[in-house]
Structures are given as C-alpha cells and as structure tokens.
Amino acid sequence: MEQKKILNISVDCVVFGFDTITKSLNVLLIKRYLEKNKEVLVDDYVLTGYHVYENETLDQTATRVLEELTGLKNQYKKQFKAFGDPDRLMNEKDLVWIKNEEFNLRTITIAYYFLLKTDDVDLNKNKYNAKWFPVSNLPEVGFDHKNIILEAYEDLKVKCLSEPIIFKLLPDKFTINEVQDLYQSILCIEIDNRNFRRKLINKKYIIALDEKQVGVSKKPAQLYMFSKDIYDKMFQKNYLISI
Amino acid sequence: MEQKKILNISVDCVVFGFDTITKSLNVLLIKRYLEKNKEVLVDDYVLTGYHVYENETLDQTATRVLEELTGLKNQYKKQFKAFGDPDRLMNEKDLVWIKNEEFNLRTITIAYYFLLKTDDVDLNKNKYNAKWFPVSNLPEVGFDHKNIILEAYEDLKVKCLSEPIIFKLLPDKFTINEVQDLYQSILCIEIDNRNFRRKLINKKYIIALDEKQVGVSKKPAQLYMFSKDIYDKMFQKNYLISI
DNA sequence: GCAAAAGTGTTCGTCGTACACCCATGC
DNA sequence: GCATGGGTGTACGACGAACACTTTTGC
Secondary structure, eight states, rough: OOEEEEEEEEEEEEEEEEEETTTTTEEEEEEEEEEETTEEEEEEEEEEEEEEESSSHHHHHHHHHHHHHHOOOSEEEEEEEEOTTTTOOOSHHHHHHHHHTOSSSSSSSEEEEEEEGGGGGGGGTTOOOOEEEEETTTTOOOOHHHHHHHHHHHHHHHHHHHGGGGGGGGGGSOOHHHHHHHHHHHHHHOOOOHHHHHHHSSSSTTEEEEOOOOOOOOOEEEEEEEHHHHHHOOOOOOOOOOO | OOOEEEEEEEEEEEEEEEEETEEEEEEEEEEEEEEEETTEEEEEEEEEEEEETTTTTHHHHHHHHHHHHHHHSSSSSEEEEOOOOOTTTTTTHHHHHHHHHTTOOOOOOEEEEEEEEEEGGOOGOOOEEEEEETTTTTOOOTTTTTHHHHHHHHHHHHHHHHGGGGGGSOOOOOOOOHHHHHHHHHTTTTOOOHHHHHHHHHSTTEEEEEOOSSSSSSOOOOOOOEHHHHHHHOOOOOOOOOO
16 A cells, blocks of 8 residues: 655665774765766765655654665664755755655655664665765765765764664674774774773673684684673663763 | 745744752743633643744744744754654644644654743743743643653753753853752752862863852852853863763 | 851772783684 | 784873861841
C-alpha cells in the first residue's frame, strides 16, 4: 500500500562510518545526477532522505530511510536539528532538481545522524550510487546538506566526549589503538598513547578478549570489546560543573 | 500585511525563568480555556507557540512567538528538538481545542527553549493569562507539551554543566549563593558552599563588584557579574574524554 | 543580643599530563 | 635480523570532595 507523503516535511540522514585503514571518519552520500539534451544540469552528492509519511513518527521515517539505503535496522541514531530556512533549497541546481521531484519549495527537514560500522554496509547492493566521503574532505554537496553534515559532526564531537557512542563506529572486537585513532579523527587532536591506553583499560566495561588480531603483518594487537551491560550498571550521572 | 501560515509546522517555546526568592526553576505557560453551554471543555495550560510563516526561518518564528508573549527580544534561545508523532495532538481535549483553531491534525512542532530573567517579564502586560510554574510541579498541561517541557529541561541540565548559560537566568548583578541555588534547583543536587564559592570566585570572568545587596534584612552579600567578553577570550575547547 | 545568612581553610585522594624506550611479531 | 607498530611506568600538579565554625548585619 502506498502511503501518503507530507510534502513539506522530510527527514535527512547523516550516516557516519569509520574506516580503520585510512583512519578517516566518513559520511555516506548519494549521487544526484541530472542531464537534459546531453547537458549535465546537476552532478553532485546529497544526504539520503525522504518525506515523512502521514502515519509515521519522525524516528520511523529516519529508520526507514536508513534501511532503504543500507539494509540496516537498529542502528544508533540521533535527531539533532531541524532545518527550515525559507531559502534552503533555493540554489540554482536545487531548483532544477526539485522541478523533477515531488518536492515542496518550502520544505522543513528533520535531520538525524546515524553511527554504524562501515563493514556492515554493502555499497554494491544499493541503487543510489552511495559512496563514503571523509568528513574532512567532502565533495560538492547539494541543497544545504553540507551545513547539515557539519552540524551533525559538531554534535557528534561533543557527544563522543561524554557518552560511549564511539563504539558504535567500531567493530565489536577492536584494539585500543583503533579507539584512539577514532577519537583522534573525530576530534582532530593528538592523544598520548600511554595515557589513553591506561585510561581505557582501567574501565571495567572495556573487556580484554582471549583473542588477538589475525592477518596483520606485524605484531598482532590485543582485542577488546565494550560491554554496554556493565557500562549501564556502573553509570551514574556526573554533575561536575565545568564552565 | 497578513502572512501566510504553514498549517502543519509550528514552533513551541519553553520559557525558563528562575525565582530567586522561592529558589525555583519555572516555566512560563499560558492558559487554555474553552467552554460551551457553560460546560468547561478545556481548562489547562500549554506552551506558547505558533505556526511558522511561509517566509520566515524557524529561529525567527521562535523569536516572534517569544516577543508576542513577553515583549522581549534578543533572549538566549536554543532549538532542541522536533516533535512529530502522528498522535501528538490526539487527546480528547486537544481534539476539541483544535476544532476551534486553524490547526492541522498532523502538525510537527520545532521546540525551542528560552532562558531569561524572570524580572524582565511583566505578566500583567500580556493577553495570554501567562503564569510561571515550577518545573518540578507543573499543572495540567495540554497537547504533548509536558513531554516537551521535560525534554527541554533535560537538555538544559546537560548544557548548564558545560556552558555559562546559567547567568542568562540571573540578574546582571548576582550573589554567589544565588548561582549556587540556581544550580541546585536545576540539577536537583546539593552543593558544598565552600567548594562552590571558591570555584566560582577563582574564575576570571566572575567579577566582584563594588556593591553589596541592598534592602535585605540580613547581612548583605557581595555582588558579582559575569563577563562574557573575558569568558570568550579565555575559552578553549576542552577535549576531555569522560566516558 | 540574637537570628539569619555570609563567608572562610585545610587535608586528602584522584586523575590528567608529560615524557622515551623496549618488545613481539611477520616477513 | 630488521622493520613496524604494540605495549609499558613514573613523577608532578591541578582540582574535586569532605568537612565546621566565625563574622557581619538588620532588627
């Protein structure tokens, strides 16, 4: 059954993944391409998104949009901001594009970001020409989506300092150095390995496994996992005022 | 000139104020009252809010709504979440109310909260029967606004720990104990006065004035002010990972 | 002079930070 | 055997936490 779209309200999804090889925090974008009489009118990338249906919640829209792009459900998501400037879709290319789509010129979008494991996404399986791009080196991005990506990234930077969401971006079994690389990528800082290692290993919810890396060409590193159960049990609100 | 409303998108404003006498963090709500044949159909409180106009940004809508309620401009505001469940306005009373208003049943609202000085608001001057209520003791609240208030409050709790927004809720000249009372009210915790006092006084952007309280019946306290200039100059991002 | 709130110091423990070298492994 | 990244220990300083009494003022 076809559902009824709300034409002036959409959800856009910033999908973050981490490439442990290139040590790069990436965003998943889809190709936007349009030509007419062999002239290329639009050729850039945008976030994945869609209209909200009449009978679904915003969270459901986001979940649906992500699943359509990646096939994945139950990923960490956060609604972080609504974007609704009257002129947010008013660039020349965007106007050309919108003519071909069932879009309202004054559309408000509720933006979410997702954190997932890059390896879980099979880019060949989807029809959108989706591609990963480093947050620090984005291609040409349509609509106001560059701004949306950067605001998502800012939110992520703050949130990863106080909540263990970083592990959503890593494989279930990871090395300490991978965690460090990820923090360094997200925050654009250098971290002292000895201090970081000690800090992490001392956490009770970082559990050393009876396993080491396999298939690496150097000394294989100890693997760890994150226990959400233990974290939740230990967790207590910290009221430290640091202004 | 009358502007064109977007019928399915609104902005709702959670207005926070602090009562230094009762030491209570308050929310400003407006009366919702409807009777028919002397029967009271609706009698509760709601947030102030309004439709977004076709040609204004969401921030502008929020600013306009606040000004209409309080006469105040340039107050601290934060867009914190969009609420869009299909059934968010579907309580019995809400349905009765909506019949009398130009409301779309499926309306998405972008929620903001404002922080302002209670003394700046003159409740007698407005036409909405607005009233302050303690966050910890809300009256009957219509729509899904209770939930919106609580989510705003949660966001405020987190944000006041890392940013000096607390001073938006206090008079320009305040005592150390007033700041402490405010933190205690917001966070529902007890703070040691000696430690708190030392901590605050050591901040360079907390400036002791050549003034003391007047008109108090006990020992008048030293007054301080917050210097945003000094704060901004000193400010540097803190990348402390505390997970 | 008394009630009420303002204001004051010290000790301890935790944790963040700075810093340089050896070790285990695969090739 | 050697290159590569994995892994380790110590000392210092800052700051949060716990804790109880004196002082100042208005009435």
